[in-house]
Amino acid sequence: MRKVLLGVGGAVALAVVGVGLVAGAGDGMLGMDHSATTVAGSAGATAEGMASEDMGGHDMSPVSTTGVESAEPGAEGGRPLPGTRRRGEKVFKLAAAPVRWTIGDGATVGALAYNGQIPGPAIRARVGDRLRIEVTNDLDEPTSVHWHGLAVPNAMDGAGGVTQPNIASGETFTYRFRVTQPGTFFYHSHTAADRQVALGLSGVLIVEGDPDPSVAADIPMMLQEWRITADGNVPAMDYDGSLPNWFTLNGKAYPDTRVITVKRGQRVRIRFIGAGQFAHPMHIHGGPFRIVATDGNPVPRAAQLTKDTVLVAPGERYDVIWTAQRAGTWLVHCHILHHTTNDGREVKGGGGLTTAIRVV
Numbered sequence: 001m002r003k004v005l006l007g008v009g010g011a012v013a014l015a016v017v018g019v020g021l022v023a024g025a026g027d028g029m030l031g032m033d034h035s036a037t038t039v040a041g042s043a044g045a046t047a048e049g050m051a052s053e054d055m056g057g058h059d060m061s062p063v064s065t066t067g068v069e070s071a072e073p074g075a076e077g078g079r080p081l082p083g084t085r086r087r088g089e090k091v092f093k094l095a096a097a098p099v100r101w102t103i104g105d106g107a108t109v110g111a112l113a114y115n116g117q118i119p120g121p122a123i124r125a126r127v128g129d130r131l132r133i134e135v136t137n138d139l140d141e142p143t144s145v146h147w148h149g150l151a152v153p154n155a156m157d158g159a160g161g162v163t164q165p166n167i168a169s170g171e172t173f174t175y176r177f178r179v180t181q182p183g184t185f186f187y188h189s190h191t192a193a194d195r196q197v198a199l200g201l202s203g204v205l206i207v208e209g210d211p212d213p214s215v216a217a218d219i220p221m222m223l224q225e226w227r228i229t230a231d232g233n234v235p236a237m238d239y240d241g242s243l244p245n246w247f248t249l250n251g252k253a254y255p256d257t258r259v260i261t262v263k264r265g266q267r268v269r270i271r272f273i274g275a276g277q278f279a280h281p282m283h284i285h286g287g288p289f290r291i292v293a294t295d296g297n298p299v300p301r302a303a304q305l306t307k308d309t310v311l312v313a314p315g316e317r318y319d320v321i322w323t324a325q326r327a328g329t330w331l332v333h334c335h336i337l338h339h340t341t342n343d344g345r346e347v348k349g350g351g352g353l354t355t356a357i358r359v360v
């Protein structure tokens with residue numbers, strides 16, 4: 001009886017570009033209901049060296065929450081990461097550490113996070129930027145960071161144990177590379193990735209090209225899955241007995257996901273990011289969208305598909321442009337409908353991978 005698979009998650013929010021995007025958090029039907037329960041907790045041991053169950057070698061131990069700080073109440077993940085300029089480089093700092101993270105709908109879990117956020121902070125750069133990203137490992141286990149989709153020098157690729165030694169607990173590794181392609185990317189752990197990514201270690205990375213003035217809102221949507229048990233947060237994996245029971249969009253489960261507000265006629269760019277280990281057919285109500293980029297590569301106009309559902313597999317990114325045609329509240333959700341529940345329950349008309357675009 002094996003279980004396997006990873007889960008992951010992270011979702012990001014934000015990036016509100018341009019005019020007219022009000023991005024009202026949780027008003028109306030998406031009101032927050034922070035009633036309660038702490039789901040995780042537990043387990044005093046540290047993650048490192050914890051004897052895991054015999055799951056074919058996967059370390060299925062829960063994230064320890066002993067002595068772990070909580071993110072500030074109401075905190076969202078994927079907040080823009082401030083950078084500084086130093087000698088021609090854009091300098092960013094990431095620190096991986098455990099955190100107590102409120103997924104929403106009453107669930108708070110122990111998770112592994114960059115800078116205390118799920119998903120990690122959003123790194124935004126421009127084509128041509130030289131990046132210097134200093135990664136500090138404040139976990140009890142080794143880690144590394146891979147820049148998913150970016151063409152970087154091999155030594156900067158972050159494949160722990162392959163292109164670099166793992167970053168030991170307490171140490172810092174500096175990644176330096178130049179970004180040359182505009183598009184939607186993400187970063188994630190590449191050490192014990194089955195476990196660390198599933199427990200939260202990923203974040204959005206966007207390389208901006210020329211701005212598109214016709215887009216009123218630019219919203220990354222990071223899709224992640226979680227397995228929350230009585231023992232705490234354990235890695236969700238695609239195998240029997242390890243399947244996820246919670247799903248997050250930018251680190252939150254509906255009804256605690258962020259609603260996007262735009263005006264009629266405005267266009268929204270949504271950047272779906274499959275950060276987890278499960279495929280999600282993402283569907284938008286109220287009219288079709290055009291797929292303008294896949295995996296960080298622009299799609300030539302003549303080849304752009306117009307659809308209302310796009311299957312976002314693990315590791316994939318789809319940038320879609322949706323035009324607000326009619327006033328109202330239009331749902332955005334995964335069409336594997338188990339993924340729109342919270343531990344099997346539907347709350348306020350949805351759950352998990354559900355949010356909405358409110359057109360005013």
Ligand SMILES: [Cu+2]
Nearest residue numbers: 280334336339
């Ligand atoms: Cu799904």
